[in-house]
Amino acid sequence: MIDIESNSHVHALAFQLKKQGKSLCGDSFTMVTTDDYFICAVSDGLGSGELAHESSEAVSRIVNEHHEEDVGSLFRRANEALKHKRGATVSIFKVDFSTKQFTYASVGNVRFVLYSPSDRFVYPLPVLGYMSGKPQKYKVHTYSYEPGSKFIVHTDGLQVPGVKSLLKNNRSVEDISESLEIYTHARMDDLTYIVGQLL
Ligand SMILES: [Mn+2]
16 A cells, blocks of 8 residues: 655655455554645554554544644544553654644654754654553654655564665655565565655
8 A cells, every 4th residue: 555645845655565464454554734734643553453453543543633733632642542452552743844843752663763964863762662541651752854854654564674774875755665665575564654755
């Protein structure tokens, strides 16, 4: 599955493959773009198959229904939505085009890297655990970004040895996606990534 969001401020591509032999994907993603902001969420439901899908899908639904809210509030809503479900690891990334800032928060093993044209990386360390409706610690960080910055958000089904150099050495989102292709064959898990460029 491939999905593209594009306007004059962002160009992003999402890619997803199910674990082999499963009818439902345990990962979910969503992207919403307005004139003012871009928001995306990537989540990995615990385990695989239907119950994993139910959890990760709940996170995407929250973000779709409340995308105008800030990341902290979306995290609280997502956590609430995961009560009595299996649970999921979650990352939410929201970009404000007018202030040239973005906010990122994550629980668990969904990873995020952003590369700036001035050769700076933003590479938040993962917070261990997962979201399942229990009181949950997470850190919401806001950073500024330079136009031209490239980013990736991905689940652990994508194992790339050099994700930083991949962002640095590829000029376009499509080039990055093409370079990721070889890492999508030998997967043992559901696999989701969003690559994008802020303009
Ligand atoms: Mn996974």
